[in-house]
Amino acid sequence: MQATQIIHAYKQAPWRVQRQYIGAFLLVVIGMAMIAALYLDVTARAAVAGREIQELRFEIAAVQRTNADLETQLARMTSTAEMQRRALELGYRPVKPGELGYVPVPGFVAPEPDILSAAEDVTSRAQALPIEYTQSLLEWMDERVKTGGSR
Amino acid sequence: MRQTYAVRSLILVIGLALVGAAVIAQMIRIQNSEQAKIFLSQGDRYAGAFSMVYPERGEIYDRGGHLLAGNRTVYEVGVSLIEMENPDKLASVLGTYLGLTYDEVYNKLTGSPENWEYVVIQDYVGAETVSSLQQLMQQMEDASDDGLTGLGFKPHFQRSYPENALASNLLGFVTRDGRGYFGIEEKYNDLLAGNPRQVWVPLDPNKATDIPRVPNGTTLILTINRDLQAKVEGILDRALANYGAENGAIIVMNPRNGEILAMATTPRIDLNNYIDYFSTYDNGSQYNRAIGMAYEAGSVVKVLTMAAALDAGVVRPETTYIDTGSIEVGGITIWNWDRQAWGQRNMTECLQHSLNVCLAWVATQMGPQSFYGYMERFGLGHPTGIDLSGEAMGRLKVPGDSDWYKVDLGTNAFGQGVTVTPLQLMMAVSSVANDGHMVTPHVLYSMLRDGHQYNVPSQYAGSPISVETAHTLNEMLAISLEQESSKALLPGYRLAGKTGTAQIPTDIGYDTNHTNASFIGWGPADDPQFMVYVWLQKPSTSIWSSETAAPVFSEVAEQTVVLLNIPPDVVRNQLALTK
Numbered sequence: 001m002q003a004t005q006i007i008h009a010y011k012q013a014p015w016r017v018q019r020q021y022i023g024a025f026l027l028v029v030i031g032m033a034m035i036a037a038l039y040l041d042v043t044a045r046a047a048v049a050g051r052e053i054q055e056l057r058f059e060i061a062a063v064q065r066t067n068a069d070l071e072t073q074l075a076r077m078t079s080t081a082e083m084q085r086r087a088l089e090l091g092y093r094p095v096k097p098g099e100l101g102y103v104p105v106p107g108f109v110a111p112e113p114d115i116l117s118a119a120e121d122v123t124s125r126a127q128a129l130p131i132e133y134t135q136s137l138l139e140w141m142d143e144r145v146k147t148g149g150s151r
Numbered sequence: 152m153r154q155t156y157a158v159r160s161l162i163l164v165i166g167l168a169l170v171g172a173a174v175i176a177q178m179i180r181i182q183n184s185e186q187a188k189i190f191l192s193q194g195d196r197y198a199g200a201f202s203m204v205y206p207e208r209g210e211i212y213d214r215g216g217h218l219l220a221g222n223r224t225v226y227e228v229g230v231s232l233i234e235m236e237n238p239d240k241l242a243s244v245l246g247t248y249l250g251l252t253y254d255e256v257y258n259k260l261t262g263s264p265e266n267w268e269y270v271v272i273q274d275y276v277g278a279e280t281v282s283s284l285q286q287l288m289q290q291m292e293d294a295s296d297d298g299l300t301g302l303g304f305k306p307h308f309q310r311s312y313p314e315n316a317l318a319s320n321l322l323g324f325v326t327r328d329g330r331g332y333f334g335i336e337e338k339y340n341d342l343l344a345g346n347p348r349q350v351w352v353p354l355d356p357n358k359a360t361d362i363p364r365v366p367n368g369t370t371l372i373l374t375i376n377r378d379l380q381a382k383v384e385g386i387l388d389r390a391l392a393n394y395g396a397e398n399g400a401i402i403v404m405n406p407r408n409g410e411i412l413a414m415a416t417t418p419r420i421d422l423n424n425y426i427d428y429f430s431t432y433d434n435g436s437q438y439n440r441a442i443g444m445a446y447e448a449g450s451v452v453k454v455l456t457m458a459a460a461l462d463a464g465v466v467r468p469e470t471t472y473i474d475t476g477s478i479e480v481g482g483i484t485i486w487n488w489d490r491q492a493w494g495q496r497n498m499t500e501c502l503q504h505s506l507n508v509c510l511a512w513v514a515t516q517m518g519p520q521s522f523y524g525y526m527e528r529f530g531l532g533h534p535t536g537i538d539l540s541g542e543a544m545g546r547l548k549v550p551g552d553s554d555w556y557k558v559d560l561g562t563n564a565f566g567q568g569v570t571v572t573p574l575q576l577m578m579a580v581s582s583v584a585n586d587g588h589m590v591t592p593h594v595l596y597s598m599l600r601d602g603h604q605y606n607v608p609s610q611y612a613g614s615p616i617s618v619e620t621a622h623t624l625n626e627m628l629a630i631s632l633e634q635e636s637s638k639a640l641l642p643g644y645r646l647a648g649k650t651g652t653a654q655i656p657t658d659i660g661y662d663t664n665h666t667n668a669s670f671i672g673w674g675p676a677d678d679p680q681f682m683v684y685v686w687l688q689k690p691s692t693s694i695w696s697s698e699t700a701a702p703v704f705s706e707v708a709e710q711t712v713v714l715l716n717i718p719p720d721v722v723r724n725q726l727a728l729t730k
Contacts, residue, residue: 050355062306064207065224065306065308066224068207068221068222068223068224068308069223069224069278071210071218071221072218072221072222072223072311072313074218075217075218075221075313075314076313078217079313079314079315079317080314080317080377080378080381081314081315081317081381084381094713095713096709096713097641097642097643097644097709097712097713097719098642098643098719100713100718102716102718102722102726104726104729113212113214113215113216113372114216115212115216115370115372115599116216116372116597116599116604
């Protein structure tokens with residue numbers, strides 16, 4: 001009985017209750033501080049990333065402009081008039097039809113220009129892919145309903 | 152004592168709590184006050200700026216991947232009036248570098264309205280000039296000289312044509328306001344220009360991803376062969392000089408699918424100086440005579456008359472006609488080009504000697520209903536539908552029109568009294584070279600957008616004549632060229648074609664001193680892979696197309712077979728056997 005009373009008194013001791021309050025308060029403060037720190041960290045990182053995105057956008061625009069400039073410069077350096085001038089300087093002359101030799105090469109397909117071979121041919125892809133590969137489930141169900149289950 | 156402390160503590164806590172609550176209440180009040188709304192809206196104004204984003208205009212390539220129209224960077228040179236320290240120095244430097252006077256620049260810098268923060272000194276300044284100015288700015292900054300403070304450069308694109316005047320009549324041009332005029336640039340302006348968008352560009356880095364991406368304009372690949380185009384332009388220019396012609400046009404087309412391989416006309420302008428347009432042309436139809444200018448083409452139209460008559464079963468190649476040198480149609484006498492009687496001739500010979508009387512007789516045998524029915528089906532009087540801006544329709548008078556007379560049936564049969572563009576006639580005659588099927592001429596080969604390629608399919612504009620008729624007439628025209636020992640012939644290749652010498656109508660009748668010389672031909676005759684149309688306006692060395700347009704055709708054919716890798720007939724047949 002006495003032991004129980006001592007334990008009870010210990011639990012109810014004012015300093016112990018105060019410590020519990022202080023502990024709980026500190027826990028909240030630490031928790032909030034952690035959340036604030038995390039928030040600040042994430043926000044700071046987001047701000048840095050955002051700034052980098054902005055800079056990259058400017059860089060992309062600058063690279064695109066440089067790209068366009070270089071393409072145009074290259075086109076000027078390889079223009080018909082320029083190439084003809086250089087060919088004549090090197091001692092070449094225009095060929096006549098009778099001077100050409102023709103050799104059959106089985107299976108030869110003339111290469112496409114780079115500008116075309118680099119791009120995906122949507123026209124041919126659209127024709128090559130069966131509808132099963134492009135149709136969504138909802139579209140399929142819609143079609144089945146409209147066609148009465150027969151295709 | 153402890154109770155007193157407790158009461159005091161409680162009062163202190165309540166007091167602090169009240170102060171805290173008052174602070175929070177004040178914060179809420181301020182946040183929701185009218186002034187706060189004003190402050191917020193003012194803050195929003197500085198949170199970013201609206202900016203019009205113009206996508207990079209799509210490029211134009213030939214079928215071999217050579218750039219015909221691209222873009223280059225130019226700069227808007229301006230001064231921030233808020234940051235400007237020394238207008239005198241700025242005026243002096245910018246005047247020298249930009250080719251302006253000191254006063255011009257100084258007045259802009261000091262005479263602008265007070266609320267202006269920025270003033271443009273000059274736009275479309277080249278990269279070299281800007282680079283020099285930037286170097287000077289750097290040097291002055293290093294020397295702690297703030298004379299050019301406030302000077303800024305805004306880069307943007309300008310259309311650039313690396314081939315200068317090559318294919319200028321076909322490409323068209325883009326003015327500084329970004330709009331395309333003539334040719335491809337006008338026809339596909341919306342595709343090339345893309346969709347300019349006004350976007351909100353936030354200064355808040357957290358919102359950087361909100362900036363929408365504006366895709367570039369569509370890149371176009373043309374059916375044009377750049378090297379052939381250059382050759383054909385050279386041939387045309389020489390022909391004008393050699394034969395003393397005023398102007399001209401040459402078109403090379405694939406008669407199987409309507410792809411235009413080359414289209415040369417005169418005069419041409421350097422597209423980088425498109426302002427020359429105003430001093431070069433009197434009106435828009437002159438910009439591309441091959442499609443924009445209809446004329447009386449003369450005897451080249453006999454190909455269509457004969458095609459119609461053969462198809463209608465009115466004549467056969469061996470049908471004979473006794474040519475007395477003239478024929479009366481609708482009360483008017485029609486004469487041969489030499490006013491001579493050619494006696495008994497079959498239809499191939501009628502074409503070979505280009506006998507007006509014979510072809511007028513053929514048309515009268517068909518009758519107006521049948522004749523004009525065929526001409527309509529050949530597309531005369533209608534645009535071809537080519538994907539180039541500025542196409543003319545020509546004029547085909549038909550019975551019932553107020554200005555149609557009976558004699559027109561006779562004259563129209565040999566290409567007088569009916570106006571066509573070179574391209575219209577090419578499209579019509581393509582039915583003869585392409586097994587009776589008429590092709591729709593086109594210039595666009597493919598489109599590229601966001602890394603995807605969209606090919607443009609060939610289109611057919613009907614079959615005005617049967618396969619048999621096409622083959623028969625093809626053979627007749629090949630024979631007539633061979634028997635005539637025409638200057639249009641090309642050794643090693645069997646070609647088919649027809650000359651056309653036409654008088655030029657004026658307000659007081661036909662001009663007796665000048666002609667339009669034309670030639671239409673194709674080859675190889677047994678498997679046509681190219682079709683060429685030549686038109687020389689008012690050649691002065693000879694009025695006859697057999698002496699002017701025909702040799703030009705031969706020269707174009709020679710270059711075409713080389714550049715398109717078309718072997719001579721003997722070699723081609725041998726290669727076909729080895730396959």
